[in-house]
Amino acid sequence: xxxxxxxxxxxxxxxxxxxxxxxxxxxxxxxxxxxxxxxxxxxxxxxxxxxxxxxxxxxxxxx
Numbered sequence: 112x113x114x115x116x117x118x119x120x121x122x123x124x125x126x127x128x129x130x131x132x133x134x135x136x137x138x139x140x141x142x143x144x145x146x147x148x149x150x151x152x153x154x155x156x157x158x159x160x161x162x163x164x165x166x167x168x169x170x171x172x173x174x
Contacts, residue, residue, distance in 0.1 A: 122129040 118129060118132065121132065
């Protein structure tokens with residue numbers, strides 16, 4: 112909702128820039144999509160490493 116309100120303010124202040132932002136947004140989203148996927152993969156790998164490291168502690172705590 113905040114993005115929409117900021118875009119409305121930009122539309123009132125400078126409508127050509129607001130229209131350019133509206134057209135460019137999908138292309139920027141597509142350009143940044145691979146970085147988002149890499150971030151998800153790296154986050155999952157780090158979660159796996161953390162789970163493997165803390166597994167002995169969880170096993171000992173369960174005893």
